[in-house]
Amino acid sequence: MHVGQELTIESIRQAAKALQGVTVMTPLQESVYINDLLGARVFFKLENLQRTGSFKLRGAYNRIRQLTPEELKRGVIAASAGNHAQGVALAAGLVGTTSLIYMPEGASLTKIESTRGYGADICLFGETFDDAYHEAERVAQETGRVLIPAFNDPAIIAGQGTIALEMLDERPHLDVLVVPVGGGGLIAGMALAAKEQNCRIKVIGVQTDSVPAFVLSRQEHHVVEAHGGRTIADGIAVKRPGDLTFELVEQYVDDVVTVSEHDISRAILIFLERTKLVVEGAGAVGLAAMLAGKIPLGLGTVGVVVSGGNIDVTLLNRIIEKGLVEEGxxxxxxxxxxxxxxxxxxxxxxxxxxxxxxxxxxxxxxxxxxxxxxxxxxxxxxxxxxxxxxxxxxxxxxxxxxxxxxx
Missing domain, CATH: 3.30.70.260 (ACT domain)
Structure with a gap:
């Protein structure tokens, strides 16, 4: 079935209603320092202040709330580098079912413990998200648990798209949205919601150049796998885009750019020192792209999604020390x-x-x-x-x- 038949602006609005009282209305705020630094007016949607520390609860809850009573008895299963895991774990608890989460062996200790704290059972498997996902698929078939995808699902995409509704309700005259891109669920939902309300708005995605799966796929005009390296933006380190998300990105997204590990580290440090916000690597790529000159500043007022703040303290310490050295x-x-x-x-x-x-x-x-x-x-x-x-x-x-x- 064509994704457009399952996912519409109305389904995103329905998700927004369902999320009332479950998620919080995160701030949309600007920083005078960053505005002066960039020479542009930029508003940051602070999903790092969302419940579970990222936007992922939106899609997870919207998907799990639609399970049948029989499916709820079987429980849910998911794969995640950390943020989707926490969203699924909390959402499962809210609707009264159990959750089993597969995470890569190198997943952040903070995210592992937080996910366990929301009531999930944890299994560590493989080196990457994709390894963990394939194992979760296999176990789902064996056990009957319902697999909750991290991004490639209309209900997940609709839930993530509610962020665009909130941003444009508060700031209707935003000219550009800058969105982190991993598997594509966040930008797919946001781009659909934004373009349906304002066809002139620009939507630009940002990936790490270590795992540029969407950039490569757009170049080839079909989904391809990226063979990338390690990145501090583990939340968007997805080797292969979803087919549903890729279709929506091709239809609604104006551009996808990449940033370096250095760019991401610098953005994390600026968030911490200048705005007093703790932001993870994936959440910092939007600011990183603007600092690196990857986003044209003449397009107007910019809205940037800060997608999460679940960063390991030891990694944050290394980023701080390297940043201090680079600044002298x-x-x-x-x-x-x-x-x-x-x-x-x-x-x-x-x-x-x-x-x-x-x-x-x-x-x-x-x-x-x-x-x-x-x-x-x-x-x-x-x-x-x-x-x-x-x-x-x-x-x-x-x-x-x-x-x-x-x-």
Missing amino acids: RQVHLKTIVGDRPGQLARVLRRVAELKANVIRVEHERWNPQLSPAEVAIQMVLETRNVGHVQQLVTKLREDGYDVEILN
Whole structure:
């Protein structure tokens, strides 16, 4: 059956009614700092503040609420890198059924524990979402549980499309929607809803260049599989688009662009520092695309979907540290001095005089490249900016230290 026969603007409106009291009306807010940085007016739809920390509850609940009493007795099963898992687990509990979730073995620990906390049974399988999904399909056939797709289902797509209704109700004059793209359920539903209300609105999808499945599929004009690498945007690391979502994207979406891991990291850091929002990699790709110049800024007022905030704390810590290094606010230095009393104190005193703050120091004697009379000193220093780093290194070298920047 053609997807258009099953999915309409009316089905999205019905989903919106069903979600009242289940999901929250997330804020649509702008940041003066980001507006000034980009030279455009940008509104962020903060689905990272949604129940379960992402938009996924919308589609999951809209699908599960339509199960028959007999299907509810059998329970549901799903595959997910984390966010769909939490949506399904919570939705299943709300309607009174059980859930079994297959997740990739490398899934975020935070997402695994959160999903379990919503009452789901968890099985870890395979390296990717696609591995977990194929296993969930097999188990569904064996057990009779109802498989709840992450994206390739009209009810799922309709639920996700409710985000566009909320955004355009609040800001009817948005000219562009920028939407993260993994399997395509979110952008498919949003694009249909938006274009049915305003045929002139532009809808642009964003993928990580590590797994650009939709970009490749659009180039070939049919669904193809992307053989990508690892990405911090695990929520959109889907190798193969859905056939239903691809059809809708081809019909309603104006463009799909890609961003690098560096772009995503920078966007996460800006969200955290400038807007005080915790945003996961998939949720940050819209801002990343704008920062990287992938979205034309002359199109008018932009609405960006921040799809989730379920990021592992250890990953966030690594992103913060790398971001500080790139901005010159942290530097890793190494120098070699004579192994005599007072040498370390002398170096650190000079660092303090140059207004750098010592975060960590390592004293290294074991390196076979050092002579027995030498010791290597590695320092992690807090600095103001790139200019301060350059001044610090120059002054230390003028003092006779052979300083190496380890960044």
